[in-house]
Amino acid sequence: MIRGVGIDLAVIDRFRNAEPGLLDRILAPADRDYIAKFADPSPHIAGFWAAKEALVKALSRTDIAFNRVAILHEPNGRPYFDYHPDEGRLHLSISHEKEHAVAVVIWEA
Numbered sequence: 001m002i003r004g005v006g007i008d009l010a011v012i013d014r015f016r017n018a019e020p021g022l023l024d025r026i027l028a029p030a031d032r033d034y035i036a037k038f039a040d041p042s043p044h045i046a047g048f049w050a051a052k053e054a055l056v057k058a059l060s061r062t063d064i065a066f067n068r069v070a071i072l073h074e075p076n077g078r079p080y081f082d083y084h085p086d087e088g089r090l091h092l093s094i095s096h097e098k099e100h101a102v103a104v105v106i107w108e109a
């Protein structure tokens with residue numbers, strides 16, 4: 001059954017010229033490898049931020065260090081968390097447009 005749902009909307013501009021400290025707090029090493037492929041990584045960073053905020057909401061947990069939760073991708077591009085809740089599993093979807101990124105997380109257990 002669905003135990004929790006989380007959604008978050010992020011402004012992409014916030015992550016343009018972001019101070020390095022912010023990215024260090026947000027991104028796991030695998031996230032950095034992923035965004036390095038893009039000329040403008042900001043939409044992807046904003047999407048990762050939104051995904052991790054949505055994760056916190058879905059699980060109702062505030063003790064998750066964002067830089068320890070990587071977002072990986074299946075060969076077809078579908079994202080998933082490299083993070084496993086104590087029980088059940090997570091579903092993640094991310095989208096970005098010109099100015100905003102949005103993510104939804106469902107916790108099923």
Ligand SMILES: CC(C)(COP(=O)(O)OP(=O)(O)OC[C@H]1O[C@@H](n2cnc3c(N)ncnc32)[C@H](O)[C@@H]1OP(=O)(O)O)[C@@H](O)C(=O)NCCC(=O)NCCS
Pocket residue numbers: 043044045047076077078079093094095096097
């Ligand atoms: C995969 C697809 C849905 C992405 O949509 P988009 O509008 O280009 O891009 P969005 O900004 O909404 O979404 C991008 C995010 O989608 C996610 N994504 C990519 N491929 C995905 C897939 N196969 N399944 C689920 N999520 C996917 C990623 O998280 C990506 O963000 P990230 O790279 O920063 O992690 C799109 O490229 C696609 O293939 N659409 C098929 C459309 C189609 O077949 N139309 C037929 C018309 S007749």
